[in-house]
Amino acid sequence: MASGASRNVRFQNDIEVQHFRTSPRENLSSRKHGKGHDPKKCRLGFRGGCLDKACRNPTLKDRVLSRAFSEELESLVHAGSRLFFDPRGHLIHLWNKIFLAACLLSLFVDPLFLYLTGTQRNTCIEFKYPLALTLSMIRSLLDLFYAAHILFRFRTAFIAPSSRVFGRGELVIQPYKIARRYLGRTFWFDLVTALPLPQFVIWIVVPRLNDSPTGNRKNILRFSIIFQYLPRLFQIFPLSRQIVMATGVMTETAWAGAAYNLILYMLASHVLGALWYLFSVQRQESCWREACLLESPACQTMFFDCKAVSSNRTIWYELSNITSLCTTGSGFYPFGIYAEALDAKLTSSSFTQKYFYCFWWGLKNLSCLGQNLSTSLFIGEIAFAIVIGVLGLVLFGLLIGNMQSYLQATMVRLEEWRSKRTDMERWMHHRQIPQPLKQCVRRYHQYKWVATRGVDEEALLKDLPMDIRRDIKRHLCLDLVRRVPLFDEMDERMLEAICERLRPALYTRGTRLVRELDTVDSMLFIIRGYLDSYTTQGGRSGFFNSCRIGAGEFCGEELLTWALDPRPAASLPLSTRTVRAVSEVEAFALVADDLRFVASQFRRLHSAQIRHRFRFYSHQWRTWAACFIQAAWRRHKRRRASMEIRVREGGGVRAGGSLRRSRRHSIDGKALIKKPMEPDFTVQEED
Numbered sequence: 029m030a031s032g033a034s035r036n037v038r039f040q041n042d043i044e045v046q047h048f049r050t051s052p053r054e055n056l057s058s059r060k061h062g063k064g065h066d067p068k069k070c071r072l073g074f075r076g077g078c079l080d081k082a083c084r085n086p087t088l089k090d091r092v093l094s095r096a097f098s099e100e101l102e103s104l105v106h107a108g109s110r111l112f113f114d115p116r117g118h119l120i121h122l123w124n125k126i127f128l129a130a131c132l133l134s135l136f137v138d139p140l141f142l143y144l145t146g147t148q149r150n151t152c153i154e155f156k157y158p159l160a161l162t163l164s165m166i167r168s169l170l171d172l173f174y175a176a177h178i179l180f181r182f183r184t185a186f187i188a189p190s191s192r193v194f195g196r197g198e199l200v201i202q203p204y205k206i207a208r209r210y211l212g213r214t215f216w217f218d219l220v221t222a223l224p225l226p227q228f229v230i231w232i233v234v235p236r237l238n239d240s241p242t243g244n245r246k247n248i249l250r251f252s253i254i255f256q257y258l259p260r261l262f263q264i265f266p267l268s269r270q271i272v273m274a275t276g277v278m279t280e281t282a283w284a285g286a287a288y289n290l291i292l293y294m295l296a297s298h299v300l301g302a303l304w305y306l307f308s309v310q311r312q313e314s315c316w317r318e319a320c321l322l323e324s325p326a327c328q329t330m331f332f333d334c335k336a337v338s339s340n341r342t343i344w345y346e347l348s349n350i351t352s353l354c355t356t357g358s359g360f361y362p363f364g365i366y367a368e369a370l371d372a373k374l375t376s377s378s379f380t381q382k383y384f385y386c387f388w389w390g391l392k393n394l395s396c397l398g399q400n401l402s403t404s405l406f407i408g409e410i411a412f413a414i415v416i417g418v419l420g421l422v423l424f425g426l427l428i429g430n431m432q433s434y435l436q437a438t439m440v441r442l443e444e445w446r447s448k449r450t451d452m453e454r455w456m457h458h459r460q461i462p463q464p465l466k467q468c469v470r471r472y473h474q475y476k477w478v479a480t481r482g483v484d485e486e487a488l489l490k491d492l493p494m495d496i497r498r499d500i501k502r503h504l505c506l507d508l509v510r511r512v513p514l515f516d517e518m519d520e521r522m523l524e525a526i527c528e529r530l531r532p533a534l535y536t537r538g539t540r541l542v543r544e545l546d547t548v549d550s551m552l553f554i555i556r557g558y559l560d561s562y563t564t565q566g567g568r569s570g571f572f573n574s575c576r577i578g579a580g581e582f583c584g585e586e587l588l589t590w591a592l593d594p595r596p597a598a599s600l601p602l603s604t605r606t607v608r609a610v611s612e613v614e615a616f617a618l619v620a621d622d623l624r625f626v627a628s629q630f631r632r633l634h635s636a637q638i639r640h641r642f643r644f645y646s647h648q649w650r651t652w653a654a655c656f657i658q659a660a661w662r663r664h665k666r667r668r669a670s671m672e673i674r675v676r677e678g679g680g681v682r683a684g685g686s687l688r689r690s691r692r693h694s695i696d697g698k699a700l701i702k703k704p705m706e707p708d709f710t711v712q713e714e715d
Contacts, residue, residue: 112201113184123180124271130173131264135295137166138260139302141226141253143382145246145309147375151316151350152334153246153309155234159379164227174222181210181218221259225252250306289430296423297394300416301386307412308369315354315361323348364404365413394420445477471536475612485532501527505616509553522626529622535613542584542607547600550617551584557613559583563605563651573651576610583607591623605651 113120140163144156185199186209200206229252237248313332320327327348331341353360356367363370374385393401398417403409436443452473456466489497505527518526533552535541542548544563554577561583562574577583583605590601600620618626 111183112199112206113180114199115184115186120180120184121271123177124267127173127177128264128267128271130170131260131267132291132295134167134170134173134260135257135264136298137163137170138226138253138257139299140383141230141249142302142306143379144230144249145306146382147309147312148334149376150334150345152332153313154334156379160230164230167226168224171222171224174218178215178218178222181215182207217259217263221256221263223256225256228252246310286431286434289427289434293394293423293427294391296419297390298387299390300394300419301383301388301390303412304366304389305369305374305382305386307409308366309375311361311363311366312354312370312375315363316350318361319348319350319353323350362404362406364406364409365401366409395424397421397424441483445473449473468536468538472534472539475536476534480534498524498528501530505530526618526626529618529626530616531619533615533617535609535615537609537611539609539613540606541609542603542605544604544606545602548584548587548590548603549600550619551582551587551623552615552617553582554579555614555616557609557611557615559613560608560610561605562608573654577607587620587623591620591626 141160144160144163145153146156147153182203184206185201186206188198188200226249229249233248316332317329320329320331323344327344327350328340331344352358354370356363356370368389369375372385374382377385393416397420398413401413401416403413449470452469456469461469489500492500502524506523509523509526509530530553533550535557541552541559556579559577560574561577562572564572584603584607586601586603
């Protein structure tokens with residue numbers, strides 16, 4: 029194994045013998061010692077060792093690499109090596125998608141060459157050279173993608189079949205081995221698809237066949253297009269399979285997958301329409317030839333070429349009744365399924381009219397499986413109708429099946445939710461759950477679907493690596509946690525620890541999150557929605573205190589007090605308030621065990637600052653402070669009233685008795701209100 033830029037680089041082994049170049053200084057040193065550098069000893073597999081310095085420490089540029097891992101290709105390029113591509117890399121995957129789009133576009137362009145022939149009203153066949161020039165330019169641009177694909181293949185490394193290291197194969201990056209493998213496999217197939225055959229036939233072959241009949245020229249062009257169209261059609265299937273193997277899916281979204289299958293269906297309609305137009309021109313020409321045989325020797329087949337302009341043709345056309353014979357209503361010639369093209373005078377129309385009419389014809393008959401086709405006794409026409417029926421049956425079934433699969437992928441979550449809802453309804457009916465409670469269950473399931481779209485966020489995050497899961501939690505929860513003034517004093521690492529332990533929670537309107545004197549098992553941080561928090565434990569009858577908790581606030585601080593206690597009780601603390609959702613609430617929860625871990629970090633902070641913040645933002649401490657102020661105010665009013673009575677009575681009440689009554693009222697007022705437990709934020713000193 030090499031000891032250069034990467035320890036995983038593979039060089040020539042005993043089978044692949046390689047010679048390393050040496051520097052002039054090393055050669056000079058070898059000559060001084062009387063030892064010549066023997067390149068035969070510098071094989072990688074030489075077990076006897078190599079004492080030459082040039083053999084032991086060759087530089088990366090001096091080594092001729094034969095194999096490498098995927099991660100090493102970029103470093104080899106920076107080191108001055110040749111450019112190679114990883115077959116599993118992002119660049120090849122991107123190129124495969126681009127080349128697939130170019131292949132589909134080429135498959136749509138090639139059938140347009142079949143529209144180059146048309147007829148004129150004076151019974152002759154013409155060749156549309158302006159359209160041929162436009163199509164040739166577009167086709168040449170698309171051929172560049174096929175040529176570039178061949179170049180990519182010559183520079184794409186392949187996995188050595190004999191290498192399996194850590195479950196992965198090594199990439200062979202020797203140019204001659206890549207070329208030999210490619211030439212022995214799919215090179216010739218790719219070369220056939222990349223050749224500009226239609227351009228060559230139109231601009232080189234056809235002009236040299238001016239003396240041949242028009243049928244020969246059309247047959248040569250038709251054969252060249254069909255000969256190259258089939259390989260180009262078959263090329264998209266292994267290309268699609270490579271994309272699926274690289275990413276697991278053909279498209280990123282279900283709608284894109286459905287659109288891809290629909291494009292293939294449209295492509296088949298496009299090809300069938302072009303073939304139908306070409307066969308229509310052929311049948312019309314066949315009718316002209318049949319009528320010409322009846323009028324020979326005055327009629328000649330060369331008259332059907334629009335370039336053949338002579339006095340003999342003019343005389344023949346004026347005396348001939350070929351225009352009346354070659355119609356669908358004369359009964360002279362059976363046109364079969366091509367009679368529609370003759371009735372619409374499609375062969376003499378403009379290109380746009382031809383294309384859209386033929387495309388609609390192909391789509392219509394492909395969708396109805398050719399049931400409306402009335403053929404003649406001509407074998408080729410019957411075979412074409414059979415192909416339409418079979419192809420329509422196969423493609424229509426594939427289109428419906430694939431689109432259903434893709435569309436079901438978008439609805440699978442909804443179907444799962446409906447199935448769970450049906451099971452829940454059956455269970456509630458079986459257990460005779462009351463109707464109000466049923467409404468609560470239904471409302472919760474409805475809100476959970478709206479909030480999460482049926483996605484289990486916790487399950488998704490568990491499948492991700494730790495660093496990605498930490499970053500996602502940080503993105504979702506960090507700003508929310510920072511809104512809590514109690515946590516704002518913590519550093520980034522502590523906040524990340526809190527974010528990792530937060531769990532999503534959903535509550536519907538009317539849900540009681542916790543009731544007074546119930547155990548508190550979690551602390552909630554509100555994302556959206558509102559909660560009502562109220563208590564009746566104010567130290568006197570008829571006491572009621574309530575407050576509104578909104579986004580960015582928290583509840584369940586009793587659990588924090590319990591968690592911060594150095595010697596907490598075995599049981600969870602009791603709630604001093606009732607918390608009820610007044611709207612749909614989305615929150616993050618810290619359960620007791622996670623909060624104990626987070627709370628253990630609080631004692632490392634400054635106790636005075638945290639204590640003031642906790643008291644200020646705690647609803648429990650706010651309630652106690654309000655009750656304490658009210659009790660003090662009542663004591664003040666009683667003391668003042670007592671003083672006024674004593675003054676009116678003329679000092680009948682002794683000062684000592686008044687003082688004892690005042691102290692008794694003060695003690696009673698303090699006893700009625702229980703002070704909340706103080707969280708222990710102090711640092712515990714080690715013994």
